[in-house]
Amino acid sequence: MERLGNYTLKLNPPAYVRGSGSFAGKKEGEGPLADYFDATHDDTTLGEESWEKAEAKLQTEAVKTAIQKAHLKNTDIQYIFAGDLLNQCISSTYGLRDLGIPFLGQYGACSTMAQGMGMASVFVSGGAAENTVAVTSSHFCSAERQFRFPLEYGGQRTPTAQWTATAAGAVVMSSRPSPISIQEVTFGRMTDLGVSDANNMGAAMAPAAVRTLTDYFTDTGHMPQDFDLILTGDLGYVGSTLLRKIMKEAGWDLDNNYNDCGMMIYDRKKQDVHAGGSGCGCSGSVVCGYIMKQMLKGALHDVLFAATGALMSPTALQQGESIVGISHLVHLHSDAPNELA
Amino acid sequence: MERLGNYTLKLNPPAYVRGSGSFAGKKEGEGPLADYFDATHDDTTLGEESWEKAEAKLQTEAVKTAIQKAHLKNTDIQYIFAGDLLNQCISSTYGLRDLGIPFLGQYGACSTMAQGMGMASVFVSGGAAENTVAVTSSHFCSAERQFRFPLEYGGQRTPTAQWTATAAGAVVMSSRPSPISIQEVTFGRMTDLGVSDANNMGAAMAPAAVRTLTDYFTDTGHMPQDFDLILTGDLGYVGSTLLRKIMKEAGWDLDNNYNDCGMMIYDRKKQDVHAGGSGCGCSGSVVCGYIMKQMLKGALHDVLFAATGALMSPTALQQGESIVGISHLVHLHSDAPNELA
Numbered sequence: 001m002e003r004l005g006n007y008t009l010k011l012n013p014p015a016y017v018r019g020s021g022s023f024a025g026k027k028e029g030e031g032p033l034a035d036y037f038d039a040t041h042d043d044t045t046l047g048e049e050s051w052e053k054a055e056a057k058l059q060t061e062a063v064k065t066a067i068q069k070a071h072l073k074n075t076d077i078q079y080i081f082a083g084d085l086l087n088q089c090i091s092s093t094y095g096l097r098d099l100g101i102p103f104l105g106q107y108g109a110c111s112t113m114a115q116g117m118g119m120a121s122v123f124v125s126g127g128a129a130e131n132t133v134a135v136t137s138s139h140f141c142s143a144e145r146q147f148r149f150p151l152e153y154g155g156q157r158t159p160t161a162q163w164t165a166t167a168a169g170a171v172v173m174s175s176r177p178s179p180i181s182i183q184e185v186t187f188g189r190m191t192d193l194g195v196s197d198a199n200n201m202g203a204a205m206a207p208a209a210v211r212t213l214t215d216y217f218t219d220t221g222h223m224p225q226d227f228d229l230i231l232t233g234d235l236g237y238v239g240s241t242l243l244r245k246i247m248k249e250a251g252w253d254l255d256n257n258y259n260d261c262g263m264m265i266y267d268r269k270k271q272d273v274h275a276g277g278s279g280c281g282c283s284g285s286v287v288c289g290y291i292m293k294q295m296l297k298g299a300l301h302d303v304l305f306a307a308t309g310a311l312m313s314p315t316a317l318q319q320g321e322s323i324v325g326i327s328h329l330v331h332l333h334s335d336a337p338n339e340l341a
Numbered sequence: 342m343e344r345l346g347n348y349t350l351k352l353n354p355p356a357y358v359r360g361s362g363s364f365a366g367k368k369e370g371e372g373p374l375a376d377y378f379d380a381t382h383d384d385t386t387l388g389e390e391s392w393e394k395a396e397a398k399l400q401t402e403a404v405k406t407a408i409q410k411a412h413l414k415n416t417d418i419q420y421i422f423a424g425d426l427l428n429q430c431i432s433s434t435y436g437l438r439d440l441g442i443p444f445l446g447q448y449g450a451c452s453t454m455a456q457g458m459g460m461a462s463v464f465v466s467g468g469a470a471e472n473t474v475a476v477t478s479s480h481f482c483s484a485e486r487q488f489r490f491p492l493e494y495g496g497q498r499t500p501t502a503q504w505t506a507t508a509a510g511a512v513v514m515s516s517r518p519s520p521i522s523i524q525e526v527t528f529g530r531m532t533d534l535g536v537s538d539a540n541n542m543g544a545a546m547a548p549a550a551v552r553t554l555t556d557y558f559t560d561t562g563h564m565p566q567d568f569d570l571i572l573t574g575d576l577g578y579v580g581s582t583l584l585r586k587i588m589k590e591a592g593w594d595l596d597n598n599y600n601d602c603g604m605m606i607y608d609r610k611k612q613d614v615h616a617g618g619s620g621c622g623c624s625g626s627v628v629c630g631y632i633m634k635q636m637l638k639g640a641l642h643d644v645l646f647a648a649t650g651a652l653m654s655p656t657a658l659q660q661g662e663s664i665v666g667i668s669h670l671v672h673l674h675s676d677a678p679n680e681l682a
Binding site for chain 1: 342343344347348350390391393394416419420424426427428429430431434435437438441442443444445446447448449450456460463464466467468469470487528529530531533652653654655656657660661662665667
């Protein structure tokens with residue numbers, strides 16, 4: 001590994017994507033990316049007794065599928081990096097308890113997918129493991145009742161509120177070459193501009209994404225136009241607008257090749273999601289589903305995935321704290337020939 | 342790095358301890374390890390408005406002191422690995438927000454100190470960083486009201502209950518040689534034998550420690566007698582008794598060189614702590630205080646530190662789940678000559 005500038009790791013050798021899994025709920029299955037999930041569930045509980053257990057099951061499914069697609073067994077995986085939004089990350093614990101794989105719990109809020117992918121890649125590139133898994137999940141119902149109101153209360157949502165996706169994504173990172181690799185990783189610094197509205201997390205997280213993207217461009221000398229796609233997850237419409245505006249003022253134009261997982265997972269015109277999707281599972285399932293499939297068929301070659309997280313708890317906000325944002329970034333590269341070329 | 346057996350990483354080169362910090366509360370300051378903390382606080386709130394903010398401040402203090410003792414600046418640290426028991430790990434977030442160091446949130450419950458030390462060491466040994474920090478904390482008051490009862494309720498504690506330490510520990514891991522190093526790391530697998538009593542976490546966690554210690558001895562060929570100290574954290578009296586019993590039945594005798602951070606931090610005869618101490622900050626402060634100081638003066642040369650965590654939440658237990666245990670292990674080695682020799 002080589003350090004570029006202050007904040008970026010160049011992975012030499014790179015870590016390779018050997019398989020991925022992506023599962024989601026009913027609403028996500030009615031959205032524009034429906035065909036790219038491995039499966040969607042019409043039943044919010046997945047047949048379990050609680051939403052928390054349903055979310056855990058989404059993680060189990062995503063990991064098992066990713067390992068199967070990698071043609072590996074659980075015993076071939078040295079470490080699993082997992083986290084979620086629930087208190088004490090219980091979706092990860094209970095979803096992965098029976099796998100028998102050394103477990104390293106991660107907490108990055110909605111940045112967890114990129115944090116885990118970065119960790120898994122650093123372990124592989126540094127020689128600590130041949131195969132690792134990164135996984136995360138979220139569930140609309142378990143998140144709403146923990147962070148906002150009981151669903152039965154029927155609380156009114158504000159226009160800036162995002163819809164927590166019911167979804168999970170998992171990826172196997174490996175030292176064995178494959179068409180898709182992670183080339184660089186930029187782990188983020190905490191950024192807090194004082195936003196304290198739990199219904200406007202896009203605004204709270206956008207400055208963190210600005211910081212990490214700027215760090216990456218500065219460290220590597222790459223420019224936004226070097227990428228087929230610059231993808232945040234999950235700023236939604238409000239946060240993405242802020243991000244593009246701040247980046248443009250700083251001289252980085254994202255107008256041509258930018259998108260956000262929270263804007264991609266739902267059809268805003270037909271689905272009542274206000275400012276778009278959010279939750280660890282949103283970017284997790286979009287990246288491990290749609291993005292990986294586009295990269296595998298050569299439709300995307302260089303993707304900069306900067307996941308964003310709001311490191312907040314209801315207790316902290318009740319005590320007058322502001323929302324701390326963070327953004328972790330990985331550069332995904334595909335060598336697959338374009339099938340359409 | 343070299344993989345030994347199925348679960349252990351031999352760090353080549355090792356990662357070195359360059360500085361550590363250890364802070365605690367009033368009760369810990371009245372215990373047998375009082376002289377080994379960098380400071381103790383008589384005021385449970387540390388002058389802050391809430392116990393959560395007090396706990397965050399303990400992390401700030403521990404990290405700042407560790408970096409100072411390492412004769413480094415914040416900008417010399419590439420990554421900080423931090424976690425705690427509070428929902429969404431807010432002690433770590435708010436305690437470390439202003440440092441400007443790339444932040445990687447960890448969730449290992451009371452195993453967080455070893456998980457973070459292991460992570461920090463793998464990053465250093467693998468060439469991803471020159472200097473990293475691992476830190477964790479806990480606070481009796483913030484933990485009680487989150488996991489059990491409001492303090493004002495005055496709930497009766499059971500004989501198997503452990504006392505969450507008000508404390509924090511931080512360590513700087515570095516590529517620059519120093520007397521104390523981490524030689525091997527064994528990250529643990531989740532272990533669940535069905536214990537569901539949140540007031541008997543020692544019993545829930547002991548099987549995980551058995552598993553990780555057994556993995557380590559099997560992978561490396563080391564025997565318990567190769568170590569000056571085998572240290573769990575924090576099984577307390579109940580869990581430690583179980584651990585010794587199970588290990589003995591499996592042919593590993595820990596009778597001569599075993600201790601537990603939860604048994605060391607308080608004087609059970611004089612202090613009303615029932616089954617001993619617990620909480621991320623218990624093993625964090627014992628290892629980053631007492632143990633590091635003993636190793637620096639050559640009184641201990643080889644310490645096997647196996648921290649244990651109960652990956653539980655009140656919600657999971659209310660839904661009928663059992664408590665999942667995990668244990669992560671690091672082998673600390675000191676080259677310091679024995680001052681008394």
